[in-house]
Amino acid sequence: MTRIRNLVCLLLLSLTAGTNAAGAEDSYLADRLGMARVLVDRYDFRDAKVLSVMREVPRHLFIPRGYQSQAYADHPVPIGEGQTISQPYIVAFMTEILRLKPTDRVLEVGTGSGYQAAVASKLVSEVYTIEIFESLASTAASALSSLGFRNVFTRRGDGYYGWKEKAPFDAIIVTCAGAHIPPPLLRQLKNGGRMVMPVGGPFLAQNLVFIEKESDGSLKQRNVLPVSFVRLLGH
């Protein structure tokens, strides 16, 4: 049943992508460039590589049709299951702070729309991404596949436990808020690896926490930005 649904989603997305490629894509290009300008002008965001990727990845194709007109606006957008796609600045900031390298293998917890994974995948070797909701996982997987993101590997499951078989990772990016840093994720982070995660209590200003695992395995942490994310479920 799931496979049939995935196929239907894939078919629909292919049709949509075809249409967009022909006409609507151009109209979103201006929005995308506008979004990048906002990142520079309003947030003083200067990472050229990340900006370039965000100008390139079609964010609107990761967003439900009813909200696509807001895809490039400076705020989060609902994607179903009570989840949101993060504000563009947060995506940019989290990507930048991880100092991603082309050889890196990255774990993302909370695939959501798949947009963050798509952005990261342009900068690294492989992205492994986990989503707990079947519907989001399959939609994101279809979108990533149809748009040709071959180095993104998706899985449905409880991201709290990470992706043990593919560990360790050079970077871990958690895109949904939780109230603690899951110990399994810290174990799956390479020595010298970086991790970023929004943490905090429910409905409070949450902190974006950046963690570095030193070469001796010790952890260094700092709060880098107050943010508000949809909560990491059950966390």
Next chain:
Amino acid sequence: MGILAAIFLLSAAAIAYEIFLIRLLSFRFWPHFVPLIVSQAMLGLGASGVAIQLLRRRIASNPGGVFAWLVLLAAPSFDLFFRVSLFIPFDPFLLLWRMSAWPSFALFFLLLSVPFFLAGGAVGVPLSFGIGRTGPVYAASFAGTAAGAILALPSFSFLPTESLLRVPTALGIAAGACVLTFPSGCPRLSRASFLAVPALLLLVSPAPLSPSPYKDLAAALRLPGSRVIASRFGPSADYRTVFAPALHIAPGLAFTFDGEIPPQAAVFADGEARGIVPVPQKGVLPDYLRFFPAALPYRLVTRPAVLQLGLRGTEGVLAAAGNGASSVTVIEPSEEYARLVAEDLLPFSGGWPDSVPVEIVTEGARNFLARDPRRFDIIEFADISSGTFSSLGIHATGETFLATREGIRASLSRLGDNGVLAVSGWLKVPPRESVKILRTIRDELENGEVALAGDRVLVIRGWGSFAAVARKEPFAPPEVERARRFCGEMGFAVVWPREGGAGLSTDPGERAVQDAIEWALAGKGRPPGKALFDLRPATDDSPYFHRFLDLRSIPEFRRILGSQWAPFMEWGVMFLLLSLAVSVLFALIFLLLPPVLALRRKGEGGLSLAAYFSCLGVGYMLVELTFLKIGILVLGDTIRAATAAIGGFALFSGAGSALSGRLGPGKTMGRMIFPGIALLSIAGFLCLSLSSPILLASGKFWQASAFIASIAPAAFLMGIPFPAAISMLSRADSTAIPLAWGVNGFFSVCGASLASVGALWWGFRLTVFFGALLYLLAGALFPRLAR
């Protein structure tokens, strides 16, 4: 007699609807949206006055028939329009960034306002067209309000949350039955058959109540394999316990914990997380509970007797037991929550640990602290950033009497020798709760014999949370060293006391926390957050620990909105201010301008009339709601206070209304009634607040008696000015009565918001004083009404 019975029953239904609406909307959305929605919905009361005014000629041809149909239409409206509102795709969460969400919001609140409109019209028509005498009609309305408020309290315990609206529907049917014999120009049979609609609503299943997808409960229920394993409902909240394999809740857990968190269930109160219940692991206490900053006090006191203010599932007790407590006493105001955890979840939790005696006391924490003579080695205020210290049930008002200076004083007084007061919570950016609670503790310590409190406080921080311990005696160097060792083991950091320059962090965020704590405890440096926040300690006169918004900062907030993120904005308070602004705007647009201008054309007195009834509407709510708020302290919880205040005021005001017709000429009003209201409301409030230290330690009977005695004299007199003025108008200019009814309704709504705003920024005493002043102003305007 039928008319009075119908008004009585419909008024009872309307107030029950209002009280239940607060619960239903708290469950579906977040509490701070509730006052906005409810107050706007109540504008229906005011709108009914406008409608009567505009349609008075048509109504005048058959006022009895209009009255009967308003009652009959109101009966099904309570349930029906709420069901319809569930179909509106509205989520307050989206209001922040989607303009298209606002029309849905408007439609949503318009639907909820329909029952208020019909019920308001059913009282306004008899008053406006002389169906029955004014005094008894108004008294029946007040008495119904009292009965409805009193009936609402047990209903919370007997009916599931989804079924609460059956109560106003049933009352509406009873009211409808009372008007079947009323002459209305319509066959009795067709009116009787109309009552089949609400009867049918009683028979069908209640509307399913789904929380916003962004609420904790909704998120937990979406997890694969989740299921509700226990639930209870009662006056304080609707409690549901959800188990899901993917629940891993451990706020602030240290990085150094490398083990596994056992499976958990989470308890939700009105859809918001309230506590954790870990699954027992073969009689072994969960190890992870030792890896939090909040475990600090257990490193300073050996085998402590622990008092926890607020139940946190079973996790709080397990943490105390796991950290070596010799006994644990938990104070929890909500009986249903305590029973859910201790009884219903027993098969899941395995009960309390055998290693320590555990006692759960169900009463208000301040009442316990005042009453119980025992002393404790650790008194825990856990997680002051969460909803735990918000008032229960209707917690939109947010009174937190535990975190006031008086609350801290009471806690410090229950500490044994070398006992510590322990507080913990999240570190916000910029720091807020941490700074405010530490300032409160410092002020209380220095208020006594201690000159400088700095050496009596230890503060540590984890990666996102803090813990502080305070006591009356200084901490000795070995104790500070123990705290440092604990931090070293856990990966935490000591923030206070500072280790001189060497202890200062170079990271700007860390440094900001250190500076904020130093400012709170030593008064040095600059206040955190560029002085955007009001970080003065809360007091019992304005017990809003979580109110941080400084009104002068709003322009700055507005400037940074968009470039920084939304949580800076203290949205709860902003929605309250928005509620007040919208209420006033509605009142002015829909009410004051057109009718006042129309009256001016006919003669003088329109503005005086509007001002008089505005004063009554606002004044009544300021006095009543402020008594309600102090009642939360004295009576121990919000729902009892709301029942006693709303029921008591309505009952005594109803008695005053019934007797209003026996009063003599206007001189009695001017000389006795209005000054009497002003004097008695201030005196009653002062008596209650000044005697609260004694009342807190008294039994429930004496607390309730004192509360009722303090409100009765003022409430009795407050029932007189409205019917007295209506009687006068009916003799002089009856066409103005609907306007009076509308003005009173609209400004009651404004008064409800203003009472909260006043309590937040001016304090209770000034708010009551302002209410009393409005009554004096009404007294000055009263003679003008006869012109």
